[in-house]
Amino acid sequence: xxxxxxxxxxxxxxxxxxxxxxxxxxxxxxxxxxxxxxxxxxxxxxxxxxxxxxxxxxxxxxxxxxxxxxxxxxxxxxxxxxxxxxxxxxxxxxxxxxxxxxxxxxxxxxxxxxxxxxxxxxxxxxxxxxxxxxxxxxxxxxxxxxxxxxxxxxxxxxxxxxxxxxxxxxxxxxxxxxxxxxxxxxxxxxxxxxxxxxxxxxxxxxxxxxxxxxxxxxxxxxxxxxxxxxxxxxxxxxxxxxxxxxxxxxxxxxxxxxxxxxxxxxxxxxxxxxxxxxxxxxxxxxxxxxxxxxxxxxxxxxxxxxxxxxxxxxxxxxxxxxxxxxxxxxxxxxxxxxxxxxxxxxxxxxxxxxxxxxxxxxxxxxxxxxxxxxxxxxxxxxxxxxxxxxxxxxxxxxxxxxxxxxxxxxxxxxxxxxxxxxxxxxxxxxxxxxxxxxx
Numbered sequence: 001x002x003x004x005x006x007x008x009x010x011x012x013x014x015x016x017x018x019x020x021x022x023x024x025x026x027x028x029x030x031x032x033x034x035x036x037x038x039x040x041x042x043x044x045x046x047x048x049x050x051x052x053x054x055x056x057x058x059x060x061x062x063x064x065x066x067x068x069x070x071x072x073x074x075x076x077x078x079x080x081x082x083x084x085x086x087x088x089x090x091x092x093x094x095x096x097x098x099x100x101x102x103x104x105x106x107x108x109x110x111x112x113x114x115x116x117x118x119x120x121x122x123x124x125x126x127x128x129x130x131x132x133x134x135x136x137x138x139x140x141x142x143x144x145x146x147x148x149x150x151x152x153x154x155x156x157x158x159x160x161x162x163x164x165x166x167x168x169x170x171x172x173x174x175x176x177x178x179x180x181x182x183x184x185x186x187x188x189x190x191x192x193x194x195x196x197x198x199x200x201x202x203x204x205x206x207x208x209x210x211x212x213x214x215x216x217x218x219x220x221x222x223x224x225x226x227x228x229x230x231x232x233x234x235x236x237x238x239x240x241x242x243x244x245x246x247x248x249x250x251x252x253x254x255x256x257x258x259x260x261x262x263x264x265x266x267x268x269x270x271x272x273x274x275x276x277x278x279x280x281x282x283x284x285x286x287x288x289x290x291x292x293x294x295x296x297x298x299x300x301x302x303x304x305x306x307x308x309x310x311x312x313x314x315x316x317x318x319x320x321x322x323x324x325x326x327x328x329x330x331x332x333x334x335x336x337x338x339x340x341x342x343x344x345x346x347x348x349x350x351x352x353x354x355x356x357x358x359x360x361x362x363x364x365x366x367x368x369x370x371x372x373x374x375x376x377x378x379x380x381x382x383x384x385x386x387x388x389x390x391x392x393x394x395x396x397x398x399x400x401x402x403x404x405x406x407x408x409x410x411x412x413x414x415x416x417x418x419x420x421x422x423x424x425x426x427x428x429x430x431x432x433x434x435x436x437x438x439x
Contacts, residue, residue, distance in 0.1 A: 030161065
């Protein structure tokens with residue numbers, strides 16, 4: 001049981017891991033929310049008379065809101081603190097996800113389509129700041145040596161959310177329909193957000209249960225402020241810095257492949273590989289499970305590589321190897337005659353893609369430091385441009401049965417994303433200062 005009792009005079013538990021546990025769960029729920037409508041689309045289309053292209057625009061609305069509010073979400077987190085920010089993000093997201101099953105009870109036709117698009121836009125906007133603000137929490141609550149570890153572990157939670165959602169929604173849809181499936185699967189979010197609001201604090205020094213020993217481990221980061229005022233000039237300097245630009249461009253390209261698998265795997269298995277709906281729901285669990293394992297393993301590997309090779313090659317080496325492999329596996333998935341081998345190739349490809357999450361996010365923390373929330377917002381803005389570009393493109397290509405072209409583009413994006421890492425120097429802060437040996 002979580003205790004708020006004071007522990008200032010003992011060693012006690014490491015409270016930072018409880019904070020991490022809440023962030024892990026919040027991330028898992030966020031990805032379950034964003035995936036649920038994609039899975040429900042199979043019943044929504046005939047029930048609400050929606051076309052596959054309209055479903056694509058509904059999904060696109062989420063990505064647009066998500067991308068647009070990455071940087072504002074990060075700035076909000078820096079200004080008001082993670083405790084207030086996550087509470088607000090969580091309750092807005094819950095209201096947005098509930099709009100999709102409730103709205104058809106009152107309206108229909110074009111008006112309903114507008115509401116569904118708006119609901120997904122606000123869901124994306126509410127979740128936009130989740131991961132940039134998480135980076136700021138990690139920068140404040142964890143020592144540098146654990147940054148890659150916690151970033152990779154949180155990405156495991158994201159992919160677990162994606163993994164459990166397809167079979168959960170598919171099974172619920174078979175029994176109680178897509179509307180009730182979305183309602184009941186969203187209820188746990190309220191409890192977790194309320195728990196965060198009660199237990200979390202913005203910095204370790206504000207938390208009564210954090211021991212002196214843990215504060216000593218954290219050092220100066222435990223004193224970090226959360227209400228930094230960021231000038232326009234400083235923000236523009238960060239955005240225009242080479243490291244920020246290259247990390248963002250690489251993450252954009254990688255995320256085309258990410259969104260290709262997470263958003264379209266379910267329909268690809270039905271339409272191109274001709275699996276039945278329920279079996280597709282279970283098979284589409286495989287890529288996010290592999291992604292979850294990949295993210296966790298990637299966090300561990302990146303932490304080890306950082307210790308042995310330093311920041312530059314410690315963050316760079318894994319993307320240079322794993323992203324081209326992921327691209328090759330995407331080509332295998334579309335060219336093999338065996339549908340189950342295609343599922344295996346998609347699964348392995350997604351695992352290789354997610355190996356790199358810790359490299360991107362830990363590198364952004366290394367170059368951003370106290371501005372990790374803002375830099376994370378810039379990084380994920382670019383990353384989600386991969387979805388903004390890719391989702392309508394894949395919708396258009398898949399509607400013309402050109403799945404092979406969609407996957408070939410993903411393969412090319414993965415290779416180019418890897419090559420961009422050759423220009424990223426994680427020893428250099430976005431302020432232009434060099435920090436050899438610091439990270």
